[in-house]
Amino acid sequence: MFFSYNLYGEINSKKKVKQIVIFILLSIFYSGYAQVIISEIQSSNSSTISDEWGDYDDWIELYNPGDLPVNIEGMVMKNNAHIWGIPLGDTSTLLHPGSYFLIWADHEESEGIFHANFRLSTSESLIICESDSSTVIDSLIIPDLASDASYGRCPDGEWRIFDTPSPMEANHCESTVNLTIRTDGLLIYPRITRENILLKIPDNEEDRKEIKLISTLGSILFEKSFFGEELIVSLDRYPSGIYILLLSSGKTICKEKIIKTE
Numbered sequence: 001m002f003f004s005y006n007l008y009g010e011i012n013s014k015k016k017v018k019q020i021v022i023f024i025l026l027s028i029f030y031s032g033y034a035q036v037i038i039s040e041i042q043s044s045n046s047s048t049i050s051d052e053w054g055d056y057d058d059w060i061e062l063y064n065p066g067d068l069p070v071n072i073e074g075m076v077m078k079n080n081a082h083i084w085g086i087p088l089g090d091t092s093t094l095l096h097p098g099s100y101f102l103i104w105a106d107h108e109e110s111e112g113i114f115h116a117n118f119r120l121s122t123s124e125s126l127i128i129c130e131s132d133s134s135t136v137i138d139s140l141i142i143p144d145l146a147s148d149a150s151y152g153r154c155p156d157g158e159w160r161i162f163d164t165p166s167p168m169e170a171n172h173c174e175s176t177v178n179l180t181i182r183t184d185g186l187l188i189y190p191r192i193t194r195e196n197i198l199l200k201i202p203d204n205e206e207d208r209k210e211i212k213l214i215s216t217l218g219s220i221l222f223e224k225s226f227f228g229e230e231l232i233v234s235l236d237r238y239p240s241g242i243y244i245l246l247l248s249s250g251k252t253i254c255k256e257k258i259i260k261t262e
Contacts, residue, residue, distance in 0.1 A: 036064055037063055037138050040153070041152065043145050048167065059105060061167055061168065067097055069097065073086055079126055122145070125139060125140070125214050126139065188245065193259075193260065209227070209247060211226070215244075241260055244256070
């Protein structure tokens with residue numbers, strides 16, 4: 001009896017351990033969006049790659065740099081005016097480590113389940129979120145791209161413009177157009193505030209600059225063009241939360257996260 005009782009308990013214990021392991025793995029598998037990134041986009045595709053209908057449309061490339069597979073079904077993408085979710089129930093949404101996934105941003109949902117309800121436009125934000133549509137996973141601001149150029153990440157984490165796009169494969173970081181994404185020299189104070197933030201930009205005062213305050217939902221809340229090296233932005237009328245501050249000047253883009261407190 002003593003032996004049988006222990007054997008039963010051991011079997012039960014192993015079952016419980018197995019159930020816990022399976023639960024953890026499933027949790028990681030279904031909620032591991034955070035390791036997925038936007039790898040490359042193209043907003044003016046003339047001859048780079050065509051969709052299943054032969055159309056040369058805008059596209060967004062996702063990449064899984066992690067060590068575990070991720071099912072990206074239910075992930076939400078949005079720009080300044082539209083929200084779109086990756087459909088559920090298709091096995092191809094399982095993104096293995098080191099794998100890429102292409103979404104067509106052509107505003108033609110009737111052409112297939114991986115055709116989003118928006119196109120890519122210069123100076124607009126592109127945000128990918130958890131299925132709750134508000135937890136941001138990754139984001140970018142779309143720069144002005146020449147026909148058949150693309151915009152993507154390099155291994156050093158910097159965003160660059162590519163004159164040789166590489167959909168569904170590693171980006172060609174040796175083939176880039178001189179565009180700088182920078183925060184060095186840009187003073188934003190304070191980054192956590194109840195009221196105003198001060199921007200000091202160490203650029204030529206004669207250069208025209210454009211600033212945008214963007215919500216995590218992709219809405220442009222404030223935008224202004226200005227000259228000079230300083231600007232005060234008031235956050236008084238906005239609720240507490242996280243905001244993205246975008247500054248562009250020529251071919252320089254600066255993006256910073258701002259936290260508005262109560």
